[in-house]
Every structure is written in structure tokens, then in C-alpha cells.
Amino acid sequence: MEQINITSAQYNVDTLTGNNVSIQATIDSIEMSVPLDPANRHYAEIMRQVEAGTLTIQEAD
């Protein structure tokens, strides 16, 4: 129960600064831009899966 399926995650970069500004992720089959905010539930779940070793965030192209 309560599984959140994340099939892809890649950083988005601000082309002016070169900094990572969000994560482009596919969560439960929906593509979205996820902010780097620990209070955002999508970001919190991404980081939980990263820490669990089940997800890797790809660097921006």
C-alpha cells in the first residue's frame, strides 16, 4: 500500500546561472517539474527513494 512510483528524475538547470532549479520527474505516470523544497511531497518522496538507493536523479543535459 501507499507506493509512489517514480520512473524518471532529472535536474532542470537555470541556463543563466547553471544552477539546478527543479527536477523533471515522472511520478505515477505523470510528468512534472518538482521544486527543490523539502516541504513539497514530490520532492520529499524523490529524496526518500534516493536515500533508499532505489532512484537516481540524472544530471541536466
Add this chain to the structure above:
Amino acid sequence: MAITINGSGITSSEILDGTLTEADWGGNQLSHRNLIINGAMQVAQRGTSSTFGIGYSFVLDRWQGYGYGSNSLTLSQQSFTVGQTDVPNFTKYLRATSTSGKIFLQQKVEDIERVVGEHTLSFYAKSSDITSANALQMQPVQRFGSGGSTASWGTQYYFTLTSSWQRFTLTFTPDSISGKTVGSGSSYDIVFSTNDGTSDYTGTVDITGVQLEVGSVATPFEHRSYGEELERCQRYYYRVYGPNSNPRVRLGVGGWGNATSGHIIVHLPTTMRAVPSLTVVSAAQALLENVAWYTITANLMADATPSMADVIFNVASSASSNGKVAFIGNGGGTELDYRFDSEL
């Protein structure tokens, strides 16, 4: 001369000598009692009906379902018959239908520290086919947020539905959170499911008028206007939608950075709970200085706060546009559908 309010015995002398106490109105505050948002099931920004499979999904604002099988759970907004008296003063209810596994429906009340001490839950519900004894369960969950203590599932409470609307009430005291660590995104979850402690039930449940309030008294449901309820919902979810025809809807205004991309600034209608995620269901078109429209090929969110989002759009190519004003909008047969999500 004594003044009596609702027969509760409040007299003019009590008012004049300052002895009017909480007990005179039942121990509850007079307004803003209900911690549940969209308890009357009025607001449905995402749409009024959706069927989904394994995983979480929202349909009516703030009410999250969980599907246990492929296309197993349908959540929909239903309208009462005009003039009905079964659930007086309500116009909408939520219908949950499961074809595989139990019905799971929850609302997360923001900030666990708001739900401490004795509380009373009340709601109206019925079912045409889940009428076994104790087949509707409510189990609260204490979630301590990112970096907080481990979530704790509370006592299970049971209700028996019939085919007629009933108002159910439950007074309970959440487990103490003393000594716990509370992180960002904490919540107190009201979780309904069709499980009697042993078996799951498939079928249909109708529910509305959900209220969670401080104290031991289930006061009458606190009706709020649609506008006020929508504003509360938009703290967690905000959808900008325009059809592929009129009315014309603009997401925001910004500028072109080069021939293939630009930035649009979106001012959110209320401060959201957290920086929202952005889902673009229909990418619409980007307008170059009221001269030409270009089909958007991709969107992403750059900098954002709970009250503002900077959306970057990309197009295949455009005319000379560097530094010129840009809009994102619908029209020309193109729909616009941008969704900002900061739900718990």
C-alpha cells in the same frame, strides 16, 4: 429582562457582568471550527469524476483516494436533488466506488500540532451495498513531516452504513505528540476505508459534511461559501484551465529569451502550502507580442516560491523574438491546462 439565545440561557445579566463563557455556546468557537477543507465537497478543480488504478489520486479538492487495482477506484462529485431534506443545506457529496479492494479516502489536515487534545469528527454517509456491520472504518494517522518522527497510525473506529443518509459523530483524543520531532509537511490524516478490521469491502460509499473540530461537541456543519472554500483549496492546488476556444485564458506574462524559449511569471492566487510542483496537461501556445502564436513543445519550472512560479517554455522556432514580450494562452484550437500542486 432576560435575553435567551437558542434557549441556552444566556441572559442580559451574564453579558453585562462578563460571565459569558465558552460553555454558553457549547465549548466551541463560533466560526472557523472545521479543520476539514472542502468538507461539503463543493470544490473540484481537477474535474468532477475520475477512475484510477494503483496509487494515490485526487478528484475533489483535498480528498485523496488510493486505488488497489487497475481502474479500481472512481471518485466523483454528485449533486443532491434540489429541495432534498435528507441532508439539509448541502448541494454536493462525494461518491467513492471500488471494484477491486477497499475504498480508501483521506484528507490530511495541515500541521499536526493543530490537532492536539479532544476533537470531534462528524460526517454524513450512506451506501447502497456496503451495509455490513462496522464496514466503514476511520483511522487517523499522525504524520510528522520530512525529517520528523515516524508516522503513527491511531485507533480504528467503525461505523455501520445504511442505504439512507445518517450523520455520524465521533469524539476522540489523538495520541500525545509530546517528545516527537515535527518536520516540514506534517499532517493529521483522517482516513476512511471500507474495512471492518477483518475484511475489505468493495462497493459504493457516499459522503459529505465532514467536519473535524476541537472539543466534545459535534456542532452543526460550518457552511462556507464556494469562494471561501476555493481559496482554502488553492493553498494546496491551483489549476489554470482554458478550453480550445473561448474564453481566452492567459497563464501569465513574461519575455522571450531567444527564438526557442522564454519565461512566464505566474502569480499564484494565494500563498500555497509549499513551493508547488507543476504539471502541464495541455501546453497551449506562446504568444510573441500579440503578433504570432507558437506551439509550446516543453515546459519546466525554474525559480518558484509558494506565491510565484517562473515557468520556462520552449518552442521549435519563432521569428526574431529575443527580449520581446511573451504570453502563454489558449486559443487557435489549443487547450491550456497548467496545474500547481502543493498538497500534503
